[in-house]
Amino acid sequence: MILCLETSTTRCSAAIGWGQQVLASRALDAPEGGHAAALAPLTDELLKELHASGQELRAIAVSAGPGSYTGLRISTSLAKGLCLGLQLPLIAIDTLELIAAGAIAHLHEGGITIHPMLDARRMEVYTASFLSDRTRLSEDRPxxxxAEAPLFSEGKHLLVGDGATKASDLWPELNYEVWDEGFAPDAKQMVSLATEAFEAGSxxxxxYWTPNYLKEYVAVVAKNKVLGR
Structure with a gap:
């Protein structure tokens, strides 16, 4: 079995499984920065269920980004600690590939280029491009x-994820569809990808591994005003 942790967005999730089988999973919506309090208890519950099942934990997989800096840092720290303590290998699953794989599972035809999109504030998204057989066409990028710079031209395209809403009406002359609800990255979806990585020795x-944040983290410190002075 593989323990999978996903915290690239405000959704916090964990799952244990192998191949197409998910033994147990937990998920909740955590506010910005709330993953620190949510993830460890979810993980502890799953490890107890695994112990009760009598099955063996073989690896730990974590969402590799891009996504929330804080969320990715928290799940990475927990995953590394567990790997070192239990002497297990660590698997990193690209977040955009995870979203694309979830969309591909719902497609009923081929010949479509998938563009997973994560919201990166304002009109910016983190995105990549994949064929419907999961072949990667581009690297992750912000x-x-x-409207003046379409991401594609010819062919049929699918935009999926919480950032896809931003492109809904941008390019009316192009052939694309937007799936912006129900495709948040989730640890349950990671199980099959993590199993593939494990079997490939990836x-x-x-x-030394760190998540793919794509952009450098910039901390903003607010200036507090003290009245009466």
Whole structure:
């Protein structure tokens, strides 16, 4: 079994499974920065269920980003700690590929290019492009969406994820569909991808690996005004 942790958005989720089988999963919506309090208890519940089932934990998988800096940092820290303590390998699953895989499972035809999109504030999204057989066409990248610069031209396209809403009416002359609800990245979806990675021996260095934040984190400190002085 593989323990999967996903915290790239405000949704916090964890799951344990192997292949197409999900033994147990937990998920909740955590406010910005709330993953620190939510993830460890969810994980503890799942590990207890795994112990009760008598099955063995073989690896830990974590969402590799892009996404929330705070969320990714928290799940990475927990995953690394568990890997070191239990002497298990660490698997990193690209968040945009995870979203694309979830969309592909709902497609009933081929020949469609999938563009998973994560909201990155204002008109910016994190995105990549995949064929309907999961072949990657582009690397993860931040993009500012605009009517003057379409992401594609010919062919049929699917935009999926919480950032896809921003492109709903941008390019009326192009052939694309938007799926912006029900496709938030979730740990349950990671299980099959993590199993593929495990069987291929695709592990990351537990000590030195870091998530793909795509952009440098900038901390903003608010200036507090003290009245009466």
């Amino acid at each position: 993009v500012v969406l605009s 592990f990351v260095d537990t000590a």
